[in-house]
Amino acid sequence: MDRFILQMQPWFGEEEKQAIIDYLNEGGFMTEFKRTEKFEQMIAEYTGARHCIVVNNGTISLTLAAIALGIQHGDDVIVPNYSMIASPNSIKMIGANPVFVDVEPETLCLDAALVEKALTPATKAIMFVSANGRFPRTRFPHDGYERLARIAEHAGIPIIEDAAQSLGSYFPDGQHIGTKGAVGSFSFSAPKIISTGQGGCLITNNDEIAFNLRRLKDFGRSGGGNDIHDTIGYNFKFTELQACLGIEQMKKVPWRVKRKKEIAQRYLKNLAGLSGIKLFDHDFRWTTPWFIDSLCERRNELQEYLKKRNIGTRVMYPPIHRQKAYQLKGDHPVSENVGEKGLWLPSANQLADAEIDLICQNITAFYRGV
Numbered sequence: 001m002d003r004f005i006l007q008m009q010p011w012f013g014e015e016e017k018q019a020i021i022d023y024l025n026e027g028g029f030m031t032e033f034k035r036t037e038k039f040e041q042m043i044a045e046y047t048g049a050r051h052c053i054v055v056n057n058g059t060i061s062l063t064l065a066a067i068a069l070g071i072q073h074g075d076d077v078i079v080p081n082y083s084m085i086a087s088p089n090s091i092k093m094i095g096a097n098p099v100f101v102d103v104e105p106e107t108l109c110l111d112a113a114l115v116e117k118a119l120t121p122a123t124k125a126i127m128f129v130s131a132n133g134r135f136p137r138t139r140f141p142h143d144g145y146e147r148l149a150r151i152a153e154h155a156g157i158p159i160i161e162d163a164a165q166s167l168g169s170y171f172p173d174g175q176h177i178g179t180k181g182a183v184g185s186f187s188f189s190a191p192k193i194i195s196t197g198q199g200g201c202l203i204t205n206n207d208e209i210a211f212n213l214r215r216l217k218d219f220g221r222s223g224g225g226n227d228i229h230d231t232i233g234y235n236f237k238f239t240e241l242q243a244c245l246g247i248e249q250m251k252k253v254p255w256r257v258k259r260k261k262e263i264a265q266r267y268l269k270n271l272a273g274l275s276g277i278k279l280f281d282h283d284f285r286w287t288t289p290w291f292i293d294s295l296c297e298r299r300n301e302l303q304e305y306l307k308k309r310n311i312g313t314r315v316m317y318p319p320i321h322r323q324k325a326y327q328l329k330g331d332h333p334v335s336e337n338v339g340e341k342g343l344w345l346p347s348a349n350q351l352a353d354a355e356i357d358l359i360c361q362n363i364t365a366f367y368r369g370v
């Protein structure tokens with residue numbers, strides 16, 4: 001194979017380039033304005049949310065969501081033990097404590113039965129991470145998320161949806177992921193479904209939360225551009241340059257979502273029945289696989305083997321409680337198993353069918369020893 005196939009790669013085209021040139025030719029201030037508003041509108045429309053507020057990344061978005069929901073220093077927040085470390089770190093930032101709970105084996109989303117057991121009077125929110133665009137359906141096949149919602153409602157606490165990996169993914173009732181919790185958060189970092197380099201956003205149907213989020217990200221200003229501050233706030237704003245990228249990327253979402261599903265289906269077909277590697281399943285009607293995720297035997301050997309053949313992969317997230325940053329006791333067998341065997345295969349939208357076939361041929365050759 002001529003080119004090294006990266007596990008993931010953002011994709012900016014001529015349209016993004018032209019949008020930035022057009023903006024620069026207009027001589028704007030760069031700071032967020034009309035284009036940012038348009039990007040926000042596009043996301044709100046696409047997800048069906050009433051409000052969208054963009055911020056500078058998908059970690060700070062979670063921190064802002066927690067602040068807007070009244071989470072304080074010392075509060076406990078339930079977080080899945082399988083996620084990007086940004087999920088728990090976002091609340092560590094305000095002195096709250098992530099309480100790690102294991103995930104379901106098929107979906108890698110929070111296991112509702114374990115969440116129920118982990119609740120205490122100190123629990124002030126649940127952070128639901130839709131892992132790779134999925135919703136929970138192992139434990140309670142027909143109403144996985146609703147179980148979580150009922151648990152939260154019963155405890156009188158909100159759900160923050162970390163939907164960083166889930167643009168283009170839906171719950172099985174057709175509602176976009178991120179729209180069921182009090183607030184939903186997305187990331188536009190380089191490897192996401194769409195990218196603005198760095199970037200993130202929050203969606204909510206609640207007018208008051210939206211108002212607070214806008215204030216929080218803009219120094220607590222009482223109105224656009226003024227210097228009157230009724231509350232404490234920060235600077236987590238976006239830029240028009242990023243919005244130029246974001247608008248063009250959003251126009252491409254329908255195609256990207258379709259192609260992501262085709263890519264995953266091709267991998268699944270090619271590798272079906274091969275012992276040694278098991279791809280995670282997807283409900284393709286609703287879920288857009290962001291990354292091709294798998295559990296494999298002899299993971300490190302496979303990774304090396306593929307690398308020598310110009311194929312990049314990435315080890316999936318280790319169980320968070322075992323990370324040096326946390327070092328917590330506890331048994332979380334599902335996320336621990338992912339930590340031992342989880343591997344992401346090349347997943348970029350740019351992948352050609354022939355490349356997917358070649359990757360799968362190499363994986364097959366590795367496990368068959370040919």
Ligand SMILES: Cc1ncc(COP(=O)(O)O)c(C=O)c1O
Nearest residue numbers: 057058059084086164187188189
């Ligand atoms: C589940 C999850 N949450 C949060 C983040 C953090 O987003 P960002 O990199 O935009 O800060 C990521 C990014 O990879 C993620 O996958």
